Amino acid sequence: MLTPWGFPDFDAHEALHFVTDRATGLRAIIAVHSTHLGPAGGGTRFWHYADDADALTDALRLSRGMSYKNAMAGLPLGGGKAVILANADRSKDEALVAAFGRAVDSLGGQYVTAEDVGMSVADMMTIAGQTRFVAGLPVEGGAVGGDPGPHTSLGVFLGIKAAVRRALGKDSLAGLHLAIQGAGSVAGGVARLAAAEGARLSIADVDAARVERLAAETGATIVPVDALLSTPADVVSPCALGAILTEESIAALDTPIVAGGANNQLATPEDGTRLMERGILYAPDYVINAGGIINVSTEYVKDGGPELVRQRIEAIPGRLEQIWSESAASGRDPAAVADSMAQALIGR
Ligand code: NAD
Secondary structure (H helix, E strand, C coil), X not given: CCCHHHCCCCCCCCEEEEEEECCCCEEEEEEEEECCCCCEECCEEEECCCCHHHHHHHHHHXXXXXHHHHHHCCCCCEEEEEEEECCCCCCCCHHHHXXXXXXXXXXXXXXXXXXXXCCCHHHHHHHHXXXXXXXXXXXXXXXXXXXXXXXXXXXXXXXXHHHHHHHHCCCCCCCCEEEEECCCHHHHHXXXXXXXXXXXXXXXXXXXXXXXXXXXXXXXXXXXXXXXXCCCCCEEEXXXXXXXXXXXXXXXXXXXXXXXXXXXXXXXXXXXXXXXXXXXXXXCHHHHCCHHHHHHHHHHHCCCXXXXXXXXXXXXXXXXXXXXXXXHHHCCCHHHHHHHHHHHHCCC
16 A cells, blocks of 8 residues: 555655545645744645645645745744645636635644645635635734845846856846846746846746736747747846756757746756766756745744845855855755755755
C-alpha cells in the first residue's frame, strides 16, 4: 500500500492534514514541511487537479519550497502550503472558504495561510473570520499587508540588477534588453521598474489584452508566447509559469542571465546544471522571488513596519551574491547551492 511516507515528494514532512467538510464539499490538504524556524507559512492554492495524487504532489513540493524560501529570506517562519481541491469549473463559495478557515484554525497556529493561485484578498478576509492564523489581509493606515505582488516584483528587479552587475559588470539596466515571460502581477511590476530605469523590454503572455495593456504602459515589444524564452536578450525573466526551464528550452536560450519571479522554474534539478554548463547565470527562484512572503511574514509576525519589509527585500541581492560566489568556488550550480544553504538553515 502506498502511504504518504512512501510518496516520492514526502521529504519527511512534519505533518500532513487531509481535510473534508461534508456540508460545503471542501476537500483540502494542508502540508507542514518544517516548523524549525517558526510556524509553517505559505499560501493556499485553489486548483482543479486531474487526480488526488497530483494535488498531494503539488502540496508537498510547494510546502518544502516554502521552507527553503522562508529560511533563505531570514524569516521567522517554517514552511507549509495548502491546496483546496476545486471542482472542474473551479467555483467556490464563502461557506467553503470559511470551512477551510476553520480547518486552519484547528491546527492551532502550526500553519499560517495567505493568498496563492486562485485565492484572493477577499478569501483571506473570509478565512480571517474563522482564524487568526492568516495574512495577506487589506492594509490599514500604513501598516504592512495587502497584495504581496508588488513586493515580489521589487525583489526580482533588485535580483536582476545584481545578476547584471555580476555577469555584465553594469550598475544599471539602462539600454539593456529584458525578455519577460508573463504580463501579470509580478511581471508587470518588474516591467515597470525596468522600463523606468531605461531598459528595453520584450514581453509575452497568453492573455492578449493583458500583454497589450502592459506593452502600452511600458513601451515593450510583444513577442509570441512560444518565442519568448529564445528571444536574444541580456536577461530572460520568467514571471509566469513553473517548469519552463527544460533540456529543450535551455538549449534554445540566447541570454547570459535567467532571473525571474516564477516559482519552480527548473523542470528537474539537472536543468540547474544545464544552465551552468551553458554559462548562463541563474538566480534561484525561491531566493529572488521572496519579496511577497517577506511582506506576508512581516504582516503576520508584526516584527516591524514597511521599513523592515524594504530592508529584507533589499537583502535579496546579497543572498544571491553569496550563492553565486559559492557556486563559482564549488563548481555546483546555483540552485543546488541554494538548496544546501536552505537545508542547513532548517536543520536538515
Ligand atoms: P498572475 O496570475 O498575475 O500572472 C501570471 C501571468 O502568466 C498571467 O497573465 C497569465 O496569463 C500568464 N501566462 C500563463 N501562461 C503563460 C505562458 N505560457 N506564457 C506567457 N504567459 C503566461 O500571477 P503572478 O502573481 O504574477 O505570479 C507569476 C509567477 O510568480 C507564478 O509562478 C507565481 O507562483 C510566482 N510568484 C508570485 C508571487 C506573488 O507575490 N504574486 C510571489 C512569488 C512567486
